[in-house]
Amino acid sequence: MPELPEVETVRAGLADHVLGRVVAGVDVHNPRTVRRLPGGAGQLADELTGTRLRAAVRRGKFLWLLLDDAAAGSDAPGAGSALLVHLGMSGQLLVRDRLTAEAGAEHPHLRARLHLAPDDSGRSLDADAAEAPGVPVVLDFVDQRTFGYLATDRLVATPDGAPGGLGAPDPLVPASAAHIGRDLLDPAVDLGVLARALRGRRSAVKRALLDQTLVSGVGNIYADEALWRARVHPEQPAPTLSARAARTVLESAAEVMRAALVAGGTSFDALYVNVNGASGYFDRSLEVYGREGEPCSRCGAPVRRASFMNRSSHFCSRCQRRR
């Protein structure tokens, strides 16, 4: 399931393979993919065609490509616009050169395809790119469970007081993602501020960790892993955490996500594939998630699974005592 490390892997892949290219056409195979746009597929095509992809940006699990829409003659004033992508549960972005893509069969869960013209912007050649900058490519959005989406969106300044955003200039974000907090790998994030905010929540610590408006990027898998590392029970009330424990939880989440990023992202059931089509393999390093009944690697007690928030929580009942 794409959480922050997986989305970051996709972002980096896009940065290598599609920046500088101009959208030459858009095919939407499933209208659900563009459900966030009132004008649907037509609106997406209208607002993307002719724009150049300028940068690949991520916050938490939200990913967007900045659009240079001068060429499209857009009459929309303001700070600019972006193509916002959320991968949901099973989204993938796959880049292939056009001839290869059109020679083979389409992926059964192909939801949308962007046709990207050659990069004529004169940027330096990426030696790792499977395709040359001068070759047309397609960017395929594949999504089995269709929780993901594509949407064009205008950029806005993050509102004052955005969680975790203290002390740094407010970045521009897509309007529909303006409520999403900074993530733990954001250089501007302030762990002290976040730890205080975490303890200020009157909910269970895991619920607070999963709240994307407080801190973004942590999903069910890394929440369980972070709490195991910090030796904190998922259902411990956040206000009962010591300041030190709250900070440890956040640092643990950052650590486990950095480790996953190095490994290329966690992968399950081959549902997640990075931008080049290579699966991540961090799932072999998970300590508790999906390991019900197995011995805790730290103390040997069996890993337990409990229902929480209509999800599963995995934790060691000996290492992670509820206080």
Add this chain to the structure above:
DNA sequence: CCATAATCCTGTACGC
């Protein structure tokens, strides 16, 4: 402000 539940979706796993 906070919690809970429902909603969207499809493939897999499992019991019978």
Add this chain to the structure above:
DNA sequence: TGCGTACAGGATTATG
């Protein structure tokens, strides 16, 4: 073999 059911889960919305 097949059929029904449970499960997986992110974000949003509704309701208490």
